[in-house]
Amino acid sequence: MNFSPVAAGTWRAGDWGLDAGGLAGWMSQALDLGITTFDHADIYGGYAVEAMFGAAFATSPGLRDRLQIVGKCGIKLVHSQRPGHAIKSYDSSRAHVLASVDASLQALRTDRLDLLLIHRPDLLMDPEELGETFRELLAAGKVLHFGLSNHTPGQLALLRRRHPLVTNQIEFSPLQMRALADGTLEQCVDLGLRPMLWSPLAGGRLLTGTDEQALRVRAVLQALGDARGVPVATMAYAWLMRHPSRPVPITGSGRLQALREAAAAVDVKISAEDWYRVWQASIGHQVP
Numbered sequence: 001m002n003f004s005p006v007a008a009g010t011w012r013a014g015d016w017g018l019d020a021g022g023l024a025g026w027m028s029q030a031l032d033l034g035i036t037t038f039d040h041a042d043i044y045g046g047y048a049v050e051a052m053f054g055a056a057f058a059t060s061p062g063l064r065d066r067l068q069i070v071g072k073c074g075i076k077l078v079h080s081q082r083p084g085h086a087i088k089s090y091d092s093s094r095a096h097v098l099a100s101v102d103a104s105l106q107a108l109r110t111d112r113l114d115l116l117l118i119h120r121p122d123l124l125m126d127p128e129e130l131g132e133t134f135r136e137l138l139a140a141g142k143v144l145h146f147g148l149s150n151h152t153p154g155q156l157a158l159l160r161r162r163h164p165l166v167t168n169q170i171e172f173s174p175l176q177m178r179a180l181a182d183g184t185l186e187q188c189v190d191l192g193l194r195p196m197l198w199s200p201l202a203g204g205r206l207l208t209g210t211d212e213q214a215l216r217v218r219a220v221l222q223a224l225g226d227a228r229g230v231p232v233a234t235m236a237y238a239w240l241m242r243h244p245s246r247p248v249p250i251t252g253s254g255r256l257q258a259l260r261e262a263a264a265a266v267d268v269k270i271s272a273e274d275w276y277r278v279w280q281a282s283i284g285h286q287v288p
């Protein structure tokens with residue numbers, strides 16, 4: 001799986017006010033910035049976002065083959081689009097995963113997902129059955145690579161013994177650093193998996209939050225950014241990418257300028273001491 005240094009997320013795409021042509025334009029502008037990995041999930045927008053992008057691909061022949069699509073399944077929402085779901089739950093059974101992939105391929109108007117992630121840990125996961133399901137999807141050419149999202153190191157190890165995995169997509173930002181402490185990122189380094197990072201700007205709180213932690217971290221990122229002539233968001237992405245697991249942060253914005261600020265982080269160097277300045281501001285005290 002060839003991730004671009006930064007991936008573009010589509011969770012909020014229903015709020016961007018873009019029609020099919022606008023989304024096609026957004027994708028090609030992202031491609032021009034070197035962002036080729038696009039993060040989707042069946043449930044985004046209440047099972048609507050994939051179809052919006054399918055319509056966008058239809059307006060722009062050839063666009064789909066210039067990028068990688070990351071899909072996710074395994075969360076069942078109670079929704080009019082899925083009348084069979086009686087309660088919100090997780091499902092990693094063969095039947096659910098195969099049906100979800102077929103629905104995603106149809107909505108996205110494509111013949112393959114470059115990467116499929118199990119969105120959340122299914123407490124009833126049968127790793128043998130899921131590994132077998134992955135092999136079946138691979139053999140059919142419907143999915144090229146597999147991974148997990150929001151899984152613990154133990155859950156990932158369990159499945160990885162049954163099928164190769166390329167990522168664990170996890171929450172990580174300068175305001176949410178749990179993955180540094182619970183073994184998730186160490187496991188990625190150990191196994192050579194590149195973690196994908198969701199909510200890298202803490203859902204916007206990093207830039208607009210008025211709580212003490214956000215104010216402290218923003219002040220440090222601002223000072224580091226001023227010294228390099230880059231905005232706070234770029235500095236935050238550079239901080240995330242400094243980790244040895246070579247993370248792939250996922251942007252959340254439909255604005256081209258926000259994509260530019262993310263892509264620019266590739267060229268920003270950050271020393272270990274500066275990295276710890278941000279860590280210290282987030283935790284609120286120096287290292288022991």
Ligand SMILES: NC(=O)c1ccc[n+]([C@@H]2O[C@H](COP(=O)([O-])OP(=O)(O)OC[C@H]3O[C@@H](n4cnc5c(N)ncnc54)[C@H](OP(=O)(O)O)[C@@H]3O)[C@@H](O)[C@H]2O)c1
Nearest residue numbers: 009010011039198199200201202203204250251252253258
């Ligand atoms: N696997 C999972 O469980 C999971 C969970 C959540 C998300 N994700 C994925 O991760 C992606 C990113 O998550 P996220 O949307 O929470 O990311 P984020 O980048 O932390 O937050 C994006 C939000 O921050 C706002 N923002 C404010 N200033 C910004 C700036 N300078 N640059 C960029 N954004 C700014 C955006 O507003 P504007 O739109 O106005 O720019 C947007 O509302 C999602 O699209 C989805 O693909 C995965």
